[in-house]
Amino acid sequence: xxxxxxxxxxxxxxxxxxxxxxxxxxxxxxxxxxxxxxxxxxxxxxxxxxxxxxxxxxxxxxxxxxxxxxxxxxxxxxxxxxxxxxxxxxxxxxxxxxxxxxxxxxxxxxxxxxxxxxxxxxxxxxxxxxxxxxxxxxxxxxxxxxxxxxxxxxxxxxxxxxxxxxxxxxxxxxxxxxxxxxxxxxxxxxxxxxxxxxxxxxxxxxxxxxxxxxxxxxxxxxxxxxxxxxxxxxxxxxxxxxxxxxxxxxxxxxxxxxxxxxxxxxxxx
Amino acid sequence: xxxxxxxxxxxxxxxxxxxxxxxxxxxxxxxxxxxxxxxxxxxxxxxxxxxxxxxxxxxxxxxxxxxxxxxxxxxxxxxxxxxxxxxxxxxxxxxxxxxxxxxxxxxxxxxxxxxxxxxxxxxxxxxxxxxxxxxxxxxxxxxxxxxxxxxxxxxxxxxxxxxxxxxxxxxxxxxxxxxxxxxxxxxxxxxxxxxxxxxxxxxxxxxxxxxxxxxxxxxxxxxxxxxxxxxxxxxxxxxxxxxxxxxxxxxxxxx
Numbered sequence: 001x002x003x004x005x006x007x008x009x010x011x012x013x014x015x016x017x018x019x020x021x022x023x024x025x026x027x028x029x030x031x032x033x034x035x036x037x038x039x040x041x042x043x044x045x046x047x048x049x050x051x052x053x054x055x056x057x058x059x060x061x062x063x064x065x066x067x068x069x070x071x072x073x074x075x076x077x078x079x080x081x082x083x084x085x086x087x088x089x090x091x092x093x094x095x096x097x098x099x100x101x102x103x104x105x106x107x108x109x110x111x112x113x114x115x116x117x118x119x120x121x122x123x124x125x126x127x128x129x130x131x132x133x134x135x136x137x138x139x140x141x142x143x144x145x146x147x148x149x150x151x152x153x154x155x156x157x158x159x160x161x162x163x164x165x166x167x168x169x170x171x172x173x174x175x176x177x178x179x180x181x182x183x184x185x186x187x188x189x190x191x192x193x194x195x196x197x198x199x200x201x202x203x204x205x206x207x208x209x210x211x212x213x214x215x216x217x218x219x220x221x222x223x224x225x226x227x228x229x230x231x232x233x234x235x236x237x238x239x240x241x242x243x244x245x246x247x248x249x250x251x252x253x254x255x256x257x258x259x260x261x262x263x264x265x266x267x268x269x
Numbered sequence: 270x271x272x273x274x275x276x277x278x279x280x281x282x283x284x285x286x287x288x289x290x291x292x293x294x295x296x297x298x299x300x301x302x303x304x305x306x307x308x309x310x311x312x313x314x315x316x317x318x319x320x321x322x323x324x325x326x327x328x329x330x331x332x333x334x335x336x337x338x339x340x341x342x343x344x345x346x347x348x349x350x351x352x353x354x355x356x357x358x359x360x361x362x363x364x365x366x367x368x369x370x371x372x373x374x375x376x377x378x379x380x381x382x383x384x385x386x387x388x389x390x391x392x393x394x395x396x397x398x399x400x401x402x403x404x405x406x407x408x409x410x411x412x413x414x415x416x417x418x419x420x421x422x423x424x425x426x427x428x429x430x431x432x433x434x435x436x437x438x439x440x441x442x443x444x445x446x447x448x449x450x451x452x453x454x455x456x457x458x459x460x461x462x463x464x465x466x467x468x469x470x471x472x473x474x475x476x477x478x479x480x481x482x483x484x485x486x487x488x489x490x491x492x493x494x495x496x497x498x499x500x501x502x503x504x505x506x507x508x509x510x511x512x513x514x515x516x517x518x519x520x521x522x523x524x
Binding site: 085197 | 367368387389473474475478479486488493
């Protein structure tokens with residue numbers, strides 16, 4: 001009986017360990033979209049490509065993944081979308097992935113220094129900030145300086161995350177210091193707080209405001225050009241190198257450009 | 270026979286903490302913890318968890334008594350609804366609070382119209398979020414104790430001429446004290462660790478809404494070492510709370 005209990009426990013532990021390594025872990029703030037895997041497809045002529053991508057790439061990469069699957073029969077693309085630094089930590093701690101797409105150079109550098117990146121990272125898109133406001137812009141926000149108007153509830157990203165460091169850069173360049181009611185840990189949270197009406201304005205990426213058209217309205221401001229974010233993509237060490245490079249080229253190619261431009265990303269400079 | 274699963278269960282709780290300890294750089298620990306923002310977060314955490322524990326007691330004790338003693342139809346349903354925050358994913362709790370008390374929420378709109386203030390992004394919102402998730406712990410411990418105790422003593426007191434309030438004060442409350450102790454400790458500890466509902470409903474701003482768990486999350490974005498150090502601080506505080514306030518009912522004694 002003792003042996004049986006031990007065996008059961010061992011199997012349970014093992015099963016737990018396996019399921020947690022198959023699945024890209026979804027920590028708080030992260031989300032993972034999994035395309036349905038064809039049953040019994042195996043590895044013959046395809047397999048599963050796992051892509052870790054910044055939360056701001058959710059819409060464009062989900063669409064790109066579908067197109068990629070259509071062009072590569074038998075290939076299933078699985079995504080784990082979360083904050084770039086969360087993804088770097090997961091990779092550093094042994095999460096299995098084939099491709100990593102970061103929302104900034106700093107996190108790609110971190111991944112590179114931790115030795116999880118295979119080869120060179122390539123910048124595939126750029127992004128910049130925009131102000132998200134309620135539809136119809138009831139508070140009449142037209143410029144970055146308007147965010148300091150009295151009685152306005154403004155939400156930004158925390159300086160620790162890419163959209164927050166871009167916000168800080170704009171503040172330094174304009175000399176306008178914001179007094180946010182909250183510093184969120186990812187840009188989608190900022191967007192949600194504007195969409196729910198609890199914040200009057202939020203600093204998000206152009207792409208987030210574009211993707212949420214209808215729920216929020218986008219106000220562009222010229223100073224955003226001084227804080228452009230580069231989005232690098234790279235293959236992950238220990239992953240399926242060939243398939244990873246095919247996906248990279250796909251993102252860098254015409255299909256990728258079209259899909260990324262659609263949600264407001266700028267071209268790589 | 271029981272030793273093996275029991276050991277595994279214990280290992281599941283203890284080993285992750287050991288993992289944190291092993292991962293942390295003990296020599297740098299003091300300097301990592303002793304930053305202005307972590308003290309702000311710790312102070313805010315202790316204050317808000319304290320306030321929400323008070324709120325849990327003020328609201329939860331009467332609720333537990335009603336649930337244990339009431340004889341009306343639907344009381345069982347009510348009992349399961351009270352447990353809802355225990356099983357709800359924290360973010361769902363936060364969203365629920367936001368759609369009630371946020372500026373567009375039906376109660377929140379009323380509050381904004383009447384007072385000109387809004388609830389989200391305030392320290393009060395943190396306390397509400399913590400109370401929401403912590404109260405079931407208090408209600409469950411109390412309600413169980415009340416039902417085990419039965420109402421014989423109360424009935425005797427009543428037949429001897431004690432008024433309801435006297436019965437509650439002199440008979441029910443003393444019977445409840447041990448369970449109240451464990452309920453208070455559990456709800457304080459739960460409030461201290463609250464994360465999802467807070468970040469969704471209250472936001473994250475230093476000295477206003479960024480409690481220790483939120484500070485850990487924010488730090489993890491840039492400096493995992495300091496996030497680990499702060500996690501250890503949180504664990505130390507939680508263990509201290511439980512050790513200092515450990516109620517007698519946990520030590521094997523019957524009431």
